[in-house]
Amino acid sequence: MNPVNYLYLAALLFTIGASGVLIRRNAIVVFMCIELMLNACNLSLVAFSRMHGNLDGQIIAFFTMVVAAAEVVVGLAIIVSLFRSRHSASVDDASLMKL
């Protein structure tokens, strides 16, 4: 099989996700974009798995999903508490970690 189309799609998704992370200020959107990037990686993993005919890639994709789920739990908790304290979900408002 030819994985090229899958890879193009994965690259496209990754790029959309990356630009979203860089451009958007809303923490929720940034968060979703990160998920998009993760899923782009998952897509290419699955595609390669199919191409090579073994299950390694799919197993790693499952791991990624588990990690992503855990990340959602922690990340959303942070965003919620940030929103509570600052009444804003903008990532630029949380810029205290500097010298």
Added chain:
Amino acid sequence: MDNAENLIALLVAAPLLGAVVLLLGGRRLDRTGHWVGTALAGASFVVAVVLFTEMLGRPGDDRTLYQHLFSWIPVGGFQADVAFQLDQLSMTFVLLITGVGSLIHLYSVGYMEHDERRRRFFGYLNLFLAAMLLLVLADNYLLLYVGWEGVGLASYLLIGFWQHKPSAATAAKKAFLVNRVGDMGLSLAIMVMFTTFGTFAFGPVLDSTGSASEGTLTALGLLLLLAACGKSAQVPLQSWLGDAMEGPTPVSALIHAATMVTAGVYLITRSGAIFDAAPAAQLAVVTVGAVTLLFGAIVGCAKDDIKKALAGSTMSQIGYMILAAGLGPVGYAFAIMHLVTHGFFKAGLFLGAGSVMHGMNDEVDMRRYGGLRRYMPITFVTFGLGYLAIIGFPGLSGFFSKDKIIEAAFAKGGTEGWILGGAALLGAAITAFYMTRVMLMTFFGEKRWQPDAKGELPHPHESPRTMTAPMIVLAFGSVFAGGLLSWHESFVKWLEPVTGFDHGHAPLGAAAITTATVAAMVLGVALAYLQYGRRPVPATPPRGSLLTRAARRDLLQDDLNHVVLVRGGEHLTRSLVYVDHSLVDGVVNGTAASFGGLSGRLRKLQNGYARTYAVTMFGGAAVLIAATLLMRAV
């Protein structure tokens, strides 16, 4: 006595014990301390006499006693021992030091009676005796050096005894510093000895001078001369002695007249073998001696402070001794003989001066004395005998010893002999002049007494018996010591096994030289009488000639030191402090500052925006990927 040598350590130990007890004893000893100190000094003198009789009982070439106490610093080839050597030369010094020392202890009991720190004064005096005895008893140069600096310390403590007077504290510091310059010479000399001979004990070094090069010996001689100049206040290191008169008068008598300042003469005589083999060094020694004997005498003529006039005289008389010691075996014995007689009459003169000050409310300016002979008869007589001795009145001590030195100087031969002999003769005339001046201004003429700081006119009175007794004993010494020592050349024969002896041949007969010496003396006395005896002495010093004014300022030596050393030193240290702060530290601080600036710029990258960090991350990833691809392609 079989084990006489075991007594040697006792000589040093007795006064050392006194110093320790008195300085650590605390106030309990305030009432008895001075007697403890005097008794221990006396004990040392008794031991010295016992050893002396023991020594006399032996044949002339077997009189040296040795005592080895313990190994002091053993490191490889460097073996320093604490060991004593008592030969005829040391014995002479030991008797002088303990004898005059004990007398002056006795004198101080009366002189320091009203000082609340008398106990400490006696502690320091005992410390001085111990150090001075160590100096003359040591059997190697390093132990001698210990005594050498030890007497410097005692001198420092005693000059500055009245520390609350800034002038005394400054004088003490100056004395120690100038002496340190001399000490540098001695320590370098020891280093040269160790490098050359592998040892610095008297015996081995002095016996093997024949195998060392003349250059080395000349260097050694000059270094030892530097040391002697410091301790004995010889030009160019003489400036401290005048200021040292800030100390109590007994100190001036003991340390700065009779004993410590003669240590330089001892050093040169002791190291005779080195100088004999180094004519250039000997020439330097006689030059220093001749220059100083004139220098001191000229300074002595101009001073109005009685102690400073006597200090100038001390300098000058030691100049005679150094001159004699520089002449080699012809002069060693006479140098030491003059040293002994000088020890008597100069100590007597200082004690007399102290007695006068005691009666005159501590006034030191001779222009405010006058006519004291009727009020202080004993002081007048003893001082007068000392005066006659120092100017070389025929038959008294100074006559015998000084005459021999002048004779030996002429015997040097050639132009040198004439110059040295002439200088010594001239010195004798000036000596007679300034001593007559002191005598006339103090004891004769009108009363010129002035009220002291409290507004009281002085009531001159004779001093207590503890003070007059030592003066009388010393006066006896001033009169008879010279004759006794020259009787059948007894002193020369006594010292000959140690220093050697050599009859010089003067270009003039001995009688001619003696006549010239006496004539010079009479001339000096007559001139002084014309100026100070016939005419009244003005209470304020006249402006005086250029020479007088320069002599009052110690012939500008201090001014020179001040401009060259003090000012120059101050500028140097101040600029170095600046350099240390701004240059050495500045380089380091500059490095730190540039790192600080760099980090200040770099930290702007840390702006807190999560998105900026993300860009950096992506950028980094992109660079990594590009690099990987590039590597693949290549």
Added chain:
Amino acid sequence: MSFPLLTAAAALPALGAIATAAVPAGRRTAAKWLALLVSLGTLALAAVIAVRFEPGGERYQLTESHAWIADFGVRYELGVDGIAVALIALTAVLIPFIILAGWNDADPAPDAAPGLGGAAPGSGGTPAGAKHYRWRPTQGFFALILSVEAMVILSFEATDVFLFYILFEAMLIPMYFLIGGFGDRAHAGSDEHAAAQRSYAAVKFLLYNLVGGLIMLAAVIGLYVVAGNFSLTEIAAARADGTLEMAATIERLLFLGFFFAFAVKAPLWPLHTWLPNAMGESTAPVAVLITAVVDKVGTFAMLRFCLGLFPEASAWATPVILGLALVSIVYGALLAVGQRDIKRLIAYASISHFGFIVMGIFAMTTQGQSGSTLYMVNHGISTAALMLVAGFLISRRGSRLIADYGGVQKVAPVLAGTFLIGGLATLSLPGLAPFVSEFLVLVGTFTRYPVVGVIATLGIVLAALYTLVLYQRTMTGPVKEEVRTLPDLRLRELVVVTPLIALLIFLGVYPKPLTDIVNPAVEHTMSDVRQKDPRPEVEAAQ
């Protein structure tokens, strides 16, 4: 297996430090007594080491060796030679006096003034009250001192280069807190100014020594690459019998790496500027700890590591090092003359003295190296005596400036007397211990390098100058109004000063016990560098 005496001598103060730190806040006095007892116990152990050590025996004795980080060949290897025994004894002797002298230095001031005697450097603020915050400066102070003692003793014992390096660096940490956290209360400016000065001094101390240590770390790693292990004895033996060849360039670079670190610590000109700051800003006992104890590790390491590991490179660098030492001697003394602050004056005097020590080490003669070892011991004692008395004086009047004093000897004669003896020791008066060592160093240098010896002798005149000027300005002259009420030395202070002075006199009159221990070790070092004393020019008649 015998009792690990060397480990015990370091472990006791280490455990003591922990125990002292754990004493509750309210029981300050108990902490002080505990620290004092521990330091005395360490002194007893040091005495046992000195007795058990046989001067004529093996080079390194009482050895212990255990695997530590096996993968890198790092071992916990201890052993002492005569030089180390002398310095361990010095450390163990001085620490009880330092503790006793600093008895009240770290107590919180009665009005609990912030920043004085307790706050961490740079923290600026302090607790609102001791109630809310378990503030225990006294415990900390003594625990830090004991921990420094433990590390210094262990570094004298270490024969493993890596172990030594770790201790060399680790002792900076407690020193940093001692300098920065417990400053001198006698400060001219405001509290904030004082805190800033102190912080500057502590950071400067740390940075200088860290940079030195970092360069040394590179050299340590380089040594491992070349030699394959860290054992001083093995490497030195391999170098001696030729099984370990080193290219000249590599040896020189490694030598320089080690030497730089030691020269910072010693301190040698021009790496000295941290010392006056550190000694000026810290309390007198801590200043003694710096110059009399910790700095000795630097000069000790030059003798043991620089000469032992890199003999050829040492010979190669000698001219430059002698030059630097000479500059240190004269420069330090001249700057001491120009100081207005008593403690900084003593610091510059120490720089001059360290110049002598380094000069003696690199003169490569028996006299020079024995003299240097003795110098380390004697300088420790004499500086301790002078500095501690100066500290007592400063704590009475509350000023470090020389100009604020005058006529003290009239009011406090015992204080002035002990100060004078300390000063006389500093100017190497014969009869006191420093004379023996200084003269040995000078003679040892002169036999090989006469010109260097002559210039260094100038140092003895300058030493007299700065000491006597200091004494004259502070102690003599008319009594100043402000010093009129100063009390004389108290019993505790006398207990500190008297034994030190007794030691100075004893070691000046009879240094043989010390030279007997040191001489064999120096002969080993001389054979390490393959040098022999120059022979006298002529054979003296016996």
